[in-house]
Structures are given as C-alpha cells and as structure tokens.
Amino acid sequence: MFTGLIEEIGTLRRVHRRGQSLILTLEARKILEDVQLGDSIAVNGVCLTVIEFDRQQFSVDVMPETFRQTTLRELSPGSRVNLERAMTMGRRFGGHHVQGHVDTVGRILNRSREENAVVFRIEPEDRQVMKYVVPRGSITLDGISLTVVEAGTQHFTVSVIPHTLVETVLLQREAGDSVNIECDVLGKYVERLLAFGAGGPLVEHMEQEKGAGRPNGGLSAQFLADNGFM
Structure with missing residues (x-):
C-alpha cells in the first residue's frame, strides 16, 4: 500500500x-x-x-x-x-490509498497553465475506467496522488500545484506522453459487490427476506441499512 x-x-x-x-x-x-x-x-x-x-x-x-x-x-x-x-505504520498519511496496481495507460491530451497550477487533460486507453473517475475524487498518475477536477466520458483533468510538478516526473510530461492511471479502489469494490450480489448470496438472502413477507424491491438503501451495511 x-x-x-x-x-x-x-x-x-x-x-x-x-x-x-x-x-x-x-x-x-x-x-x-x-x-x-x-x-x-x-x-x-x-x-x-x-x-x-x-x-x-x-x-x-x-x-x-x-x-x-x-x-x-x-x-x-x-x-x-x-x-x-510502501507506507509504514505510524507514518502521516497525506495522500490516498494507492495499491500500485495500474488500471490502464493514459495519454496526455494537453497541458495548460491556470495561474499557479498546471492542468493536465488525460484520455485513458481503456475508457471503461472512466466510471471510477469522479470530480473531486482521488486518482493516481504515475504514482502521484491527485484530485480530479473534471470527469467526462472519455477524458478527465487534474490540476497540479508547483511543488508536485517540480518534485515529480510530471514536470517533463507533455501532450502525447503516456502515464500510468490507477483509479481509487473504493469504486471498484462497490461495483464488484453489487455485481456479485446480482447472482450470489446477497440475492439469496434477499429472496429469503421476500419469502418472510418482505417486498422484493431489489437492492436498495433501505435494504443495506436494515442489514448493517449503512
């Protein structure tokens, strides 16, 4: 980690x-x-x-x-x-949870300056990862913990402060260069749990609840709350 x-x-x-x-x-x-x-x-x-x-x-x-x-x-x-x-116990945690497991490679579409920051627009090779990219959420580029500014369906932007720029290889990155992208792991786990529930033990449990007189409303916030997930 x-x-x-x-x-x-x-x-x-x-x-x-x-x-x-x-x-x-x-x-x-x-x-x-x-x-x-x-x-x-x-x-x-x-x-x-x-x-x-x-x-x-x-x-x-x-x-x-x-x-x-x-x-x-x-x-x-x-x-x-x-x-x-890798992080150690007792160390101050200033970024976000990064696994070092790259989801896809991205291409820098452009690089522009906005006052003291530099904004990078990134297009991932695998567009499917865009479902994990959330405005104001965390993302990792070449191992750097950054915050997403804008997220569309095909690309996203990040804004980089001067300190991060000069202390990392982003200083040398230009339009056309490639970067490693790792999305925040939280969204991946949520997606996997929901997909697993669509045909696994969670659905079986829901069917049992239905048989016990509970309405079959599918996976809902109320169901998650009732079963200790929220």
Whole structure:
C-alpha cells in the first residue's frame, strides 16, 4: 500500500529484457536508506519487488502482465521515474490509498497553465475506467496522488500545484506522453459487490427476506441499512 506522495525521482540505469519480462536497475538515494530484499517500491505508480540492491541502486522484476498494462515497457536507460516506498505504520498519511496496481495507460491530451497550477487533460486507453473517475475524487498518475477536477466520458483533468510538478516526473510530461492511471479502489469494490450480489448470496438472502413477507424491491438503501451495511 502506498500514499501517492512521491519520495524522490530515480534514474533508470539498465534494462534487461527477455520477451515481455524485464529486470530494471534504478539509481536512487532516499528510498535505499532502509531497503530490504522483498520490499515493495512503486515505480511510476507500479508496485514492484526489490530483488537486489546496494548503496546506490536497486533492481526489480517486471512480469509480462505488468509489461503489457503499464508504461514501464516504454522506459529506457536514462529515463526518470517517480519512486515511493510502501507506507509504514505510524507514518502521516497525506495522500490516498494507492495499491500500485495500474488500471490502464493514459495519454496526455494537453497541458495548460491556470495561474499557479498546471492542468493536465488525460484520455485513458481503456475508457471503461472512466466510471471510477469522479470530480473531486482521488486518482493516481504515475504514482502521484491527485484530485480530479473534471470527469467526462472519455477524458478527465487534474490540476497540479508547483511543488508536485517540480518534485515529480510530471514536470517533463507533455501532450502525447503516456502515464500510468490507477483509479481509487473504493469504486471498484462497490461495483464488484453489487455485481456479485446480482447472482450470489446477497440475492439469496434477499429472496429469503421476500419469502418472510418482505417486498422484493431489489437492492436498495433501505435494504443495506436494515442489514448493517449503512
């Protein structure tokens, strides 16, 4: 689990590729202060596992599924990347719950300035994720916790303050560039629970309630409240 608050920008030093699997070796400093084998580190928002490290760099495996679903396949030696260690107990939580599980890749349609902020308009490759994108809701771009400004059916916008811009790789991103998108997990769980209930134990329970004399009104706010979900 991560917060979406980038700790430092690292530099990719080596890429060992075999088919659609990769081993990436990245130069870093801050995140290596307490690193251990098996630790999780988010690289441009992708949760990866440390398989080797020394005082100046660390290496991670990238499996084919991650290669296909993220922008890691586009990296080359010299690429700059956002880095964040997994959160620890007792640490101040300033972003939002980020899993490091990328939903889709997005393309920057345009970048514009609005007084002290920079507004990015993003179009996801998989338009289905737009159902999880909510105005004033949380979203992650390349591992950065951001707030959605506008959300349509095909694209959305985020507004980035100067500090976030200069402390992350967004400073270098322009129209046409790709970013990793992770939507807030809450909407995904709600969707899954409702879909599961459409043909699973929840419906069976509702049918039992109907048989006990309760009206069959489907899944409603009253039903959720009556059964301790609200």
